[in-house]
Amino acid sequence: GLVGLSLSYALNLTGAQIFWSRWFSNLSNYIISVERIKQFIHIPAEPPAIVNGNRPPSSWPSKGKIDLQGLEIRYRPNAPLVLKGITCTFKEGSRVGVVGRTGSGKSTLISALFRLVEPSRGDIFIDGMNICSMGLKDLRMRLSIIPQEPTLF
CATH class of the missing domain: 3.40.50.300 (P-loop containing nucleotide triphosphate hydrolases)
Known part of the structure; x- marks a missing residue:
């Protein structure tokens, strides 16, 4: 019983680790995406097409x-x-x-x-x-x- 309970907890712990590692790696991608959007917002307009x-x-x-x-x-x-x-x-x-x-x-x-x-x-x-x-x-x-x-x- 105790061995089965330990294995069950160990498997759940591994799943949680996978979840959190994916979450943190995606978080960094999301932060980079927001920074790129901010860069595009602040791009200056081109000069006029016709003067x-x-x-x-x-x-x-x-x-x-x-x-x-x-x-x-x-x-x-x-x-x-x-x-x-x-x-x-x-x-x-x-x-x-x-x-x-x-x-x-x-x-x-x-x-x-x-x-x-x-x-x-x-x-x-x-x-x-x-x-x-x-x-x-x-x-x-x-x-x-x-x-x-x-x-x-």
């Missing part, structure tokens, strides 16, 4: 000259700069390869051209127009990118 006072002409961009003037980019306020004071010109009609080690800012430079990330300081001009002050739709509808590994479908 009526600064619309590019229908032929823009016609040449493809890109000027970067003192471009500085960081991904969050008070985070370290990813691009630091870049000033250069990509001439129209030229082919340019951007190379560098992992984390050197290659993707950030492309993201800045599409205004997926806004400059902390500096300006980006395409054919003489400052893209930082035009609407996102006007900009993104007129630029194209060919990725490193393109997919056609």
Whole structure:
């Protein structure tokens, strides 16, 4: 009798341990989910799609000259700069390869051209127009990118 009672309690104790371990592991997942939802709530709105006072002409961009003037980019306020004071010109009609080690800012430079990330300081001009002050739709509808590994479908 005593052995049977002991085995019965031992089996119930194991079930309780399994229940509490699952509960605590799920609790940490729930806390992470709430933190992610809070992050999404605080995402700043994108700039307007169209800025009526600064619309590019229908032929823009016609040449493809890109000027970067003192471009500085960081991904969050008070985070370290990813691009630091870049000033250069990509001439129209030229082919340019951007190379560098992992984390050197290659993707950030492309993201800045599409205004997926806004400059902390500096300006980006395409054919003489400052893209930082035009609407996102006007900009993104007129630029194209060919990725490193393109997919056609």
